Each structure stands twice: as C-alpha cells, then as structure tokens.
Amino acid sequence: MTHFVVVGIGADGWDGLSHHAQAELESAETIYGSGRQLALLPDRLAAQTIPWASPMSEHLDRLIAGDGDDTVHLLASGDPMFHGLAASVVRRVGPENVTVFGSSSSVSLAAARLGWDLARTGVRSLVTGDPEVLIPALTDGARLLVLSRGADSPGRIADLLRRKGFGSSSMTVLGDLGGVDESIVTGHAHSWDVGDIPALNIVALECAGPALSNAPGRPDADYAHDGQLTKQPIRALTVCALAPAEGQMLWDIGAGSGSIAIEWLRQTRSGRAIAFEADLVRAARIELNAREHGVADRLTIAGSVPGALGGAPDPDTIFAGGGLDADVLESCWAAIESGGRLVANAVTLETERLLVAAHAEYGGELIRLSLERAGALGTMTTWRPSLPVVQWVVTR
Structure with a gap:
C-alpha cells in the first residue's frame, strides 16, 4: 500500500522547515501540493512536482485509491493535523500509512x-x-x-x-x-x-454583543414554525433527556421545525443529526432554522417515516415526536442498538397509549410533564395550563 508523507510548510517556505522535513523532501520522488506551496520549494530538488487538480478532493481520492507500494509526498499548510490535509489522509488510510512533519499552524x-x-x-x-x-x-x-x-x-x-x-x-x-x-x-x-x-x-x-448561552431551551421566537414546535420548557427537558454526546448520530422523527435536533447539535461539536419530515414546506423551514442556529452543516433532512429510515446511518439516539404510530415506534426500537437511547413525546391519548404499552414491554422511565403559565383573567392573573406531555425515556 502507498505510504504518504505529509509535510506542513508555512509562508516562510523552505527555510522554515526542520532539517528532518527538508531531508524528507530532498529524498522524495513525487511531491503533490498547491501551486503556491510548490513554488516555495528550491529548484534543486530532484522530485517531480505535481500541482493539485481542481477539485483537489477528487484528485486526492484518485491518489489514495491507487494500489502502488511507493511513497508519495504531499505538501500541506502549516500544521497538517490541524484542520489539515494529514488529518484527512489518516482518516482514509490509517495512521500506520502516514508520516507527518508539521510546522506552526496559522x-x-x-x-x-x-x-x-x-x-x-x-x-x-x-x-x-x-x-x-x-x-x-x-x-x-x-x-x-x-x-x-x-x-x-x-x-x-x-x-x-x-x-x-x-x-x-x-x-x-x-x-x-x-x-x-x-x-x-x-x-x-x-x-x-x-x-x-x-x-x-x-x-x-x-465578540461584543449579547451574552448568549448554548443551554437547551432557546426562545420559541428563535424558530420559524407553523405551530409544530416543541415549546421551550419541554424542549429543554427533552434535549437533556436525549443526553447529547460527542460523535453521536441523532434521528429526529417527525421533526416539524427541527428545534429538537438543532438544540441537540448545539450541545456538541461533532454530533450529527437526521431530521425526518415528510412535509416539504416544513423541511425547507428546518433547513432555514438550522442555518440560523449554525448547525446546518451537521444536519441532514430526510423524508417520511418509516420508509426513509431504511437507508439512514445507524442512530445512537432517537427522538420521536410528530407522526408517531405503532409501525414507526417498532422501526425505531429495531434501529437502536444496545446502549442506545430513545426518547418519545406524546400529547394525544392515542400516542400516549403507545408509550404506556412500550414502557410495559421494554422498561425505561415514563413521566408526565405539565406546565402552567401566568396569564390574564379579566383584571386579575391566573395560571393557564398547557397540554400535558407524556415522555418515555429508555436505554436499550
């Protein structure tokens, strides 16, 4: 298998490289890099220099797909393991097939x-x-x-x-x-x-501006929606119940406005989510909300359930809210592997019965969430109750 040597080179060029990195490039037969990076090398090097074709990602794909036993040298900017080329190559071919010489990162x-x-x-x-x-x-x-x-x-x-x-x-x-x-x-x-x-x-x-928190339970006004929105207090409790963790995949079933997936993603840097939503108008609204909350790059929008579940990457965590029925719940339970978590919310008696039965069969925790807000009653103030939510939380 090809062995890749990635050398990070800064704007200070050849003189900024360590003696070991210089010696490595002096022994190279082929060096790939951008035109700017290759121009920093001295003319006396014997290696053939090849600029990246555009798009670079496809050129790199072809290079990695080769089955030769030779050594290929790649130039990268600064520290190649910091948002850099070497990190991408290591993910593809494994650390045992990559040698990295780093420079100071930008x-x-x-x-x-x-x-x-x-x-x-x-x-x-x-x-x-x-x-x-x-x-x-x-x-x-x-x-x-x-x-x-x-x-x-x-x-x-x-x-x-x-x-x-x-x-x-x-x-x-x-x-x-x-x-x-x-x-x-x-x-x-x-x-x-x-x-x-x-x-x-x-x-x-x-930064100079408002003091903002990433804690779950952002104001309802932060989301574009048509009424299909898990309200702020319930959303905060639900995201906490989902227990976001780095590197995990969330399925948000019947995503509505996407608020649960969005706030789950905001708790991590590497988590990813799929929002399943059959309504195309709502799907477009989810994309808008995800972009405005800075997580659109980690959120994929898929179609209706249970049909769209089959081709989706395996979940670590599932939230089931809108559109939950017996078939969808069965598909979700089958998709969760050992140690995975499922959280489902119900506001109707029909869906509540599903969760009660699931709790009896699979265990977990079943809780009923009731919220009241102060509101006007004539010239006085009273408590206005919201619809209660039954929540089932289970770890498989």
Whole structure:
C-alpha cells in the first residue's frame, strides 16, 4: 500500500522547515501540493512536482485509491493535523500509512502575534463551511480565531456579526502569517470595509454583543414554525433527556421545525443529526432554522417515516415526536442498538397509549410533564395550563 508523507510548510517556505522535513523532501520522488506551496520549494530538488487538480478532493481520492507500494509526498499548510490535509489522509488510510512533519499552524502564529492564550480561545473553520458555523460560539467577551476560506471571508464574517447583534465586535485579519508579506488589519464589524485582503488569512474576533448561552431551551421566537414546535420548557427537558454526546448520530422523527435536533447539535461539536419530515414546506423551514442556529452543516433532512429510515446511518439516539404510530415506534426500537437511547413525546391519548404499552414491554422511565403559565383573567392573573406531555425515556 502507498505510504504518504505529509509535510506542513508555512509562508516562510523552505527555510522554515526542520532539517528532518527538508531531508524528507530532498529524498522524495513525487511531491503533490498547491501551486503556491510548490513554488516555495528550491529548484534543486530532484522530485517531480505535481500541482493539485481542481477539485483537489477528487484528485486526492484518485491518489489514495491507487494500489502502488511507493511513497508519495504531499505538501500541506502549516500544521497538517490541524484542520489539515494529514488529518484527512489518516482518516482514509490509517495512521500506520502516514508520516507527518508539521510546522506552526496559522492559529499558533496568530495567537503569538496577538498575545492570546490559545487555551482560552475558540477556533472555528470556514474552509469547508459557511460563516453561520460561528453562531453557536458567539457571546459577549468570547475570543475566536477563524480559519478563512479566502479573501472574501472577513467581509462575510462582518455581515454575519452585524446581523446577529455583534456589530461592535473587534476584527483583526492576519494575512500570510510567517511570510515576508505578512499583514495585520484591525477594525470593527459594524464598519468593516477592507478590500485588499490576502487569500491566505485568519480572522481574530473579540465578540461584543449579547451574552448568549448554548443551554437547551432557546426562545420559541428563535424558530420559524407553523405551530409544530416543541415549546421551550419541554424542549429543554427533552434535549437533556436525549443526553447529547460527542460523535453521536441523532434521528429526529417527525421533526416539524427541527428545534429538537438543532438544540441537540448545539450541545456538541461533532454530533450529527437526521431530521425526518415528510412535509416539504416544513423541511425547507428546518433547513432555514438550522442555518440560523449554525448547525446546518451537521444536519441532514430526510423524508417520511418509516420508509426513509431504511437507508439512514445507524442512530445512537432517537427522538420521536410528530407522526408517531405503532409501525414507526417498532422501526425505531429495531434501529437502536444496545446502549442506545430513545426518547418519545406524546400529547394525544392515542400516542400516549403507545408509550404506556412500550414502557410495559421494554422498561425505561415514563413521566408526565405539565406546565402552567401566568396569564390574564379579566383584571386579575391566573395560571393557564398547557397540554400535558407524556415522555418515555429508555436505554436499550
């Protein structure tokens, strides 16, 4: 099998590489990299240099699919294991088939220039995502380092900050870090109008705006919906019952507005979810809500159940709300493996009977949630009860 050697090279080029990394490239027969990276190598190298074809991902796929026994050298930016090429290759071929030589990452260089403590600084990437992925991290006083996709990323970030009430946030764009053309530009989101930005840049944000929490139970007004919305207090209790954990897959059955899946995703950085919703208008609304809450990159929208369940990735956790019937419940139970969790909510007597029977057969915990809100009664105030919700929580 092909062995891959990934060498991280910074804007300071050949002179910034360690002696071991230089020796590795001097012994190489073939080196792949971007045109910018290959241009940093000295002409005296004997290796054949091959620029990545566009799209790079497909070129890399073809290279990995090869069955040769040779060694192939790849150039990457900075630290290849930090949102980088080496991490992608390792996932595909295994660590035993990859050797990595790292340089300082752009994040490390940015922190050094700014005097920021990396342990207290959030890092987000727009290389494969849209600016909305920043939304869960936005809160007053937060410091973020954002890996840009290109020269237009700072402007798009500024637009998002203004739209979300963070226009007073400080923005510092650090370009070509470590190179002779290194640049630093500082301004504020509300007045950001900098046109000459290097394509290779990282954006440092000092957030100034509302103090926001990612705790479940966001205001109902934060969601576009047609009434099919798990209300705020029940939603908070339901997401807690689902026990979000890193790297897991959630199925949200009969997703409605998508609020349960969205708030479940906001509790993790690596969780993924599938929202099953038969109504196309509601499906479009779920996509809108997911984008506005910064989790659209980790949420897939599928069709009606139980038909769409068959081709879906196996779940670790399932939430069943809208459209629950005996067939759907049976399909959900069959899909959950040992240790998996199922949470189902019922507001009608028919669905409640299903959950009572399931509890009797499979165990778990059955609880009834009743909420009352203060409301006007003439010139006085009284309690207005909401529809009670019966919730079944079970670990298989």
